[in-house]
Amino acid sequence: xxxxxxxxxxxxxxxxxxxxxxxxxxxxxxxxxxxxxxxxxxxxxxxxxxxxxxxxxxxxxxxxxxxxxxxxxxxxxxxxxxxxxxxxxxxxxxxxxxxxxxxxxxxxxxx
Numbered sequence: 001x002x003x004x005x006x007x008x009x010x011x012x013x014x015x016x017x018x019x020x021x022x023x024x025x026x027x028x029x030x031x032x033x034x035x036x037x038x039x040x041x042x043x044x045x046x047x048x049x050x051x052x053x054x055x056x057x058x059x060x061x062x063x064x065x066x067x068x069x070x071x072x073x074x075x076x077x078x079x080x081x082x083x084x085x086x087x088x089x090x091x092x093x094x095x096x097x098x099x100x101x102x103x104x105x106x107x108x109x110x111x
Contacts, residue, residue: 022060025050029071
C-alpha cells in the first residue's frame with residue numbers, strides 16, 4: 001500500500017491546488033538520496049531542497065521512513081534494473097541441455 005501524496009489535512013493550501021508539493025518532495029529526495037545517501041540526508045535538507053515548509057512536508061509524508069518507502073517503491077517501479085532486463089530477454093538461447101529454472105521475473109512479481 002503506497003503513501004498518498006495528497007495532504008492529510010484539509011486546509012487553505014490544499015484548496016489552492018498545491019498537489020505539486022508531494023512530487024517536489026519526491027524529486028528532492030531522489031536527488032539528495034542519490035548524491036548524499038538515504039541515511040546522510042536529513043528531513044531539514046529535504047524540506048529546503050523541495051522548497052516546502054516543515055508543515056507541508058509532514059502533511060504529505062508523516063515521517064522520513066514514509067518518504068523512503070515511497071522513494072524505494074517508485075524507484076523499483078520506474079527504474080528498470082539493467083541486469084533484470086537482460087535476464088528476461090526471450091531472444092537469448094539457453095545452452096543445450098539446460099531448462100529455464102524459473103519463470104520470468106514479471107511473472108514472479110505478480111504472485
